Amino acid sequence: MYRYDEFDHDFVQARVAEFSDQVQRRLAGEITEDQFRPLRLMNGVYLQLHAYMLRIAVPYGTLNSKQMRMLGHIARKYDKGYGHFTTRQNIQFNWPALSDIPAILADLASVEMHAIQTSGNCIRNVTADHFAGAAADEVADPRPYAEILRQWSSVHPEFSFLPRKFKIAVTGAERDRAAIQTHDIGLHLKKNAAGELGFAVYVGGGQGRTPMVARKIRDFLPEADLLSYCTAILRVYNLYGRRDNKYKARIKILVHETGVEEITRQVEAEWQELKDAELKLPEADIQAINAYFTPPGLAERPExxxxxxxxxxxxxxxxxxxxxxxxxxxxxxxxxxxxxxxxxxxxxxxxxxxxxxxxxxxxxxxxxxxxxxxxxxxxxxxxxxxxxxxxxxxxxxxIGLATANSNLISDIISCPGLDYCALATARSIPVAQEISQRFASLERQREIGELKLKISGCINACGHHHVGHIGILGVEKKGSELYQVTLGGSADENTSVGEIIGRGFSSEEITDAIEQIVDTYLGLRLSPSERFIDAYRRVGPAPFKEALYAGETKAA
Amino acid sequence: MKVLTANRLTDGIAVWYADGGWAETVGGADLAHDKAAEDRLEAIGAAAYANNEVVDVNLIDVTVVDGLVEPVRLREKIRAAGPTIREDLGKQASPQPVRAA
Known part of the structure; x- marks a missing residue:
């Protein structure tokens, strides 16, 4: 895996020293909160309900044992004995004192980790297929390209003050396990007819209050053009992306409002100016980064x-x-x-x-x-x-981590929700826990089959509810938590945004409603091999609406 | 009724204004029963913010139950107690002082 070179070491150490100084000045009252806030966010420090929260980058989700041990050490020494792994392949600590953060960052730097660009209107942690380098169906390991993007985007002077945050994901297989079509840029690493590596490029995906599936703007981009093309996209976005309204500032809105043909034309025109200049990736550089990701020597183990x-x-x-x-x-x-x-x-x-x-x-x-x-x-x-x-x-x-539920209904994505998050409008974790307990029987879960259930505690959709086969969005209505259900979302190579099924459910009703949906699916599927998402796409929302709300319609 | 709440600058811990200082629990927070009292609390909050003692200063709605101040909104109830899923963490992990009569 990637190892820091001298430049990386010096850069991270310099950033630790710089932010430590900023924290000291803040604690001494030499800078105001308004001045400090953007500085702390650039270093992954948020203020949540109970305390500060520190988000640490795990580039493309890859880490070694030493780094994981350091995360355990930080959890024990500076936090409350645990951490929270996130949907962006990062980790968050929920209780660090601001005064301890310089020490935490110094500890992280000692194992080549940091919290840079885990917040703010910049290019965030580049994510990748979690089976990268191992998957049997992979064309090539996407992580070297994610690393190239990381190096290019780190404190990029032109792209550090974008209209809004910017997320890039890379997959190296046809089967998309990195949800690339829900990202600002999604890159699908593939080979052309000549056997050369390149990318299908998707732009303008995102979730939040306006969910959009990314649009493919190029079917094959040669690997050498990765940075020039991404620069062209970012330049078009930086120039035309809306800065007047935070809720319309993501590139998905620009793509939607401008139209995919026109955006593609603008990007391609910009790219023509850049493609043969200094951003073209030399083969030697690609090979040098690839060398960092040389797979381990896997000895034959036929036994x-x-x-x-x-x-x-x-x-x-x-x-x-x-x-x-x-x-x-x-x-x-x-x-x-x-x-x-x-x-x-x-x-x-x-x-x-x-x-x-x-x-x-x-x-x-x-x-x-x-x-x-x-x-x-x-x-x-x-x-x-x-x-x-x-x-x-x-x-x-x-150690209690052998639950056999990958891809089953209890393998739930959930944001921290109102139990921790200052933006949340409802709790999400207790809902996840209750559903998990309701479907505790592994036999029953396996009978149901693959089912992606995702829960967000507010419209920002950190829990990916829009792309859950079953999505749950918690909102606050008249002082109480209300849970809105969407069906038919998906985050794979056939990405779709779920549809709202009807009125929301109270916290007391939501688990029953989910069970009703699952039972309805079991009753209508053509065979056990027809997954929930496939059955939903075949029959649409009607049978589920009928099951959930028919009694109400008749009563009314 | 309202009380003044914020997060302490040094460690981010949720605090409430009580008896001339910032308490780590809501139960004994100073109550504002009218606009004049709210204005007084707001001024105290603004001064504490300017003085770099606290951040994210807000007046929140509360009621008094059995002599203890309780926030009205769920969000503030959770801030005052701790995560509902981890009763071993946050304020709820320690005994709450009873508000003086």
């Missing part, structure tokens, strides 16, 4: 098949975990493992200090020292020999 077969017979729980949380690796003797941070009734995405340390130990011992954070708020061991799967499973059981 895995027999070991897995035997262990399956021995343990039903292991067998179920294998079916649900383990996916095919490009090397037949290996697998990629999802460590669910969605234990039944637990807080989605939360992990304790000791869990982080134990996961780091497992990664070091069995997974070539590599970990990922997924945008679905789980952790990933990308390279595990099949022969070691049982040992990994047993170690996860010991």
């Amino acid at each position: 895995g098949d027999a070991a897995v077969k035997l262990a399956r017979l021995d343990s039903k729980n292991f067998s179920e975990w294998l079916d649900q949380n383990v996916v095919t690796h490009r090397h037949p003797d290996y697998a990629a493992v999802t460590i669910s941070l969605k234990g039944i009734g637990e807080v989605p995405g939360d992990a304790t200090d000791s869990q982080m340390e134990a996961v780091a130990d497992i990664a070091e011992k069995y997974a070539f020292d590599e970990l990922r954070v997924s945008h679905e708020q789980n952790l990933i061991l990308p390279h595990v020999a099949r022969a070691d799967l049982k040992a990994v499973y047993d170690a996860l059981v010991d």
